[in-house]
Amino acid sequence: MSKNKFYVVWSGRTPGIYDRWETCKKEIEGVKGAKYKGFPDRTSAETAFKEGPDNYWGKEVSPVVDLSKAKEQPVSPAVAVDAACSGNPGEMEYQGLFVDFGTQPALSVQLFKSPVFENGTNNIGEFLAIVHALALQKKNGWKYPIYSDSVNAQLWIRQKKCKTKLQLNAKNEHLFELIARAEKWLNENAIEVPILKWKTEIWGEIPADFGRK
Numbered sequence: 087m088s089k090n091k092f093y094v095v096w097s098g099r100t101p102g103i104y105d106r107w108e109t110c111k112k113e114i115e116g117v118k119g120a121k122y123k124g125f126p127d128r129t130s131a132e133t134a135f136k137e138g139p140d141n142y143w144g145k146e147v148s149p150v151v152d153l154s155k156a157k158e159q160p161v162s163p164a165v166a167v168d169a170a171c172s173g174n175p176g177e178m179e180y181q182g183l184f185v186d187f188g189t190q191p192a193l194s195v196q197l198f199k200s201p202v203f204e205n206g207t208n209n210i211g212e213f214l215a216i217v218h219a220l221a222l223q224k225k226n227g228w229k230y231p232i233y234s235d236s237v238n239a240q241l242w243i244r245q246k247k248c249k250t251k252l253q254l255n256a257k258n259e260h261l262f263e264l265i266a267r268a269e270k271w272l273n274e275n276a277i278e279v280p281i282l283k284w285k286t287e288i289w290g291e292i293p294a295d296f297g298r299k
Contacts, residue, residue, distance in 0.1 A: 092131035096139040097121040103131050111193065120195050160289060161282065162187035165197065165219045166233045168294035169211025175252055178206030178261075180215035182222070183294045184230070194293045197222060205258035210265065212239035213248050215294075216281060217268040223279060235284040235292045243281060246272040 093110035095101050098120045104110040107124075114120035121139045125131040134142050162185065169180040181199040186192065198218055200211070212234055219232045234240055242248050248265045252258070284292040291297075 092125045092128050093122060094125065094131050094135045094142075095120070095122045096135070101135075103128070103135055114195055115193075116196065118196065118198075160185075160187055160233065160284070161231045161280075164231045164233055164282075165223070166194075166284065166292050166294040167212065167215035167219050168235065168292050168296065169208050169215055170296035171206060171208040171211060175205045175207050175258070178203045178208065178211045179296075180211040180218070181294055181296070182215055182219045185233075185293045192293075203258065203261045205252075205255060206261050207250060207252055209236055209238045209242075210248060210250050210252065210261065212236035213242050214264060214268055216240070216243050217271055220275070220277060220279070221271055224275060229279055231280045231282050233282050233284040233292060233294075235286050237283065240281055240283065243272065243277070 091105065093104045093107060095104065095110060095113045098113040098117050100113055102113075104113065105128075110122060110124075114122050123134065123139075123142050125134060164185055165182055166185050167180065167182045169178060171178040179200050179202045182197045184193075184195045184197050186194075200214070200218075203211075213236075216232060216234055216239055222228075223230060223232075247269060250265075254262050286292065
């Protein structure tokens with residue numbers, strides 16, 4: 087159970103200070119780029135609201151993650167990514183969510199969602215989603231672990247290369263341009279957050295799952 091009693095919303099439907107999680111959740115859920123944080127008392131919440139999010143948002147997680155705990159339960163807060171593909175290859179899309187399992191109920195806020203790409207694969211979507219999450223975090227100065235349920239995509243990230251067997255064609259030309267940009271980003275930037283395997287067999291579907299199974 088969360089110990090927070092007051093919630094600051096810097097960026098949401100209506101910025102302000104809320105004394106109930108349910109009310110705060112309505113202000114941020116589904117809002118792209120929402121920024122919020124819980125505090126144990128009103129004084130600290132009021133101070134944080136006045137100072138703005140820079141000293142608070144994205145500061146909850148240390149770059150050093152206790153991986154022994156990660157084997158038993160998901161690290162939180164974190165970013166969860168997933169892809170969906172109708173066919174192989176087929177129409178593919180991916181998304182990333184901010185997730186916090188320390189709240190009751192657990193929170194998930196969409197950070198990004200791709201358009202639908204023709205003639206793609208699930209692993210390509212997972213690869214692009216991880217890179218998208220890495221780049222977004224670097225841009226905003228966040229240090230959240232990233233969860234993916236794709237072993238192949240995580241391997242490609244470590245190799246800094248999308249080793250897909252899919253062939254370039256007229257339908258997926260734009261997709262291959264994005265892959266090249268993602269590979270370039272990986273080769274020019276250090277990975278500063280852990281990329282962890284989501285244990286579907288233990289924890290159920292990853293929060294970013296599209297629910298099409």
